[in-house]
Amino acid sequence: MDTKKITIAIDGYSSSGKSSMAKRLAATIGYRYIDSGAMYRAVTLYAMRNGMIDDSGNPDTKKIIAALPDINIDFAVSDGIQNTILNGENVEKEIRQMAVSNNVSPVAAIPEVRHALVAKQQAFGAEKGIVMDGRDIGTTVFPDAELKIFVRASAETRAQRRFKELIEKGSQASYEEVLANVVHRDHIDETRSESPLRQASDAILLDNSNMTIEEQNGWILDKYNEAISKL
Ligand code: DC
Numbered sequence: 001m002d003t004k005k006i007t008i009a010i011d012g013y014s015s016s017g018k019s020s021m022a023k024r025l026a027a028t029i030g031y032r033y034i035d036s037g038a039m040y041r042a043v044t045l046y047a048m049r050n051g052m053i054d055d056s057g058n059p060d061t062k063k064i065i066a067a068l069p070d071i072n073i074d075f076a077v078s079d080g081i082q083n084t085i086l087n088g089e090n091v092e093k094e095i096r097q098m099a100v101s102n103n104v105s106p107v108a109a110i111p112e113v114r115h116a117l118v119a120k121q122q123a124f125g126a127e128k129g130i131v132m133d134g135r136d137i138g139t140t141v142f143p144d145a146e147l148k149i150f151v152r153a154s155a156e157t158r159a160q161r162r163f164k165e166l167i168e169k170g171s172q173a174s175y176e177e178v179l180a181n182v183v184h185r186d187h188i189d190e191t192r193s194e195s196p197l198r199q200a201s202d203a204i205l206l207d208n209s210n211m212t213i214e215e216q217n218g219w220i221l222d223k224y225n226e227a228i229s230k231l
Pocket of ligand 1: 037041104109189
């Protein structure tokens with residue numbers, strides 16, 4: 001029997017481990033995975049490369065809005081790794097650098113940027129069978145998603161995880177710098193007027209501060225099975 005496909009929205013704070021969990025779930029159940037944060041990062045990288053963000057991190061909103069039609073973002077999977085493609089170029093590594101992390105929140109707060117990316121995200125999910133993670137997936141992108149998860153963990157736990165990841169990738173970042181970035185991004189994400197980060201009323205809360213990756217993966221697979229059994 002063919003299982004019905006659903007839409008799975010996973011929102012939460014930066015570095016809460018939601019991407020790893022979303023990716024693993026998608027692979028286990030044979031769904032497409034889309035990292036919506038990568039799309040905001042790709043727009044930010046484009047803006048940085050084209051002199052649309054000044055040295056203090058202030059975006060030139062008008063120029064970025066005018067450039068939106070020239071920014072094409074896609075995803076390509078190779079060897080099981082999802083790569084973000086910006087105008088035909090694989091920018092997966094570059095968009096994860098601190099320079100992009102430091103500039104992305106003000107760019108993601110521009111309403112026109114959000115409208116353009118939300119439309120693209122909805123097009124990716126038109127056929128269902130998708131796991132998408134971000135900040136506003138359950139509230140704005142897919143308000144009718146059959147399964148919504150909101151992931152939370154303390155800022156220190158998240159900074160520790162992010163710091164470890166960066167060091168493993170050979171980056172020079174300090175823990176203090178990473179923690180400051182996490183706290184600063186939380187603040188901008190929570191207080192922006194357009195689609196602020198908040199838990200959808202029908203989302204299930206997961207605080208994974210004290211959970212292992214295996215525990216999280218098992219937890220979300222159970223939630224998926226419950227959601228499917230209700231169809
Ligand atoms: O998940 P991430 O850290 O890669 O996200 C990068 C930035 O993009 C972060 O500052 C929040 C923003 N973002 C957003 O505003 N809406 C989304 N759906 C996903 C990410």
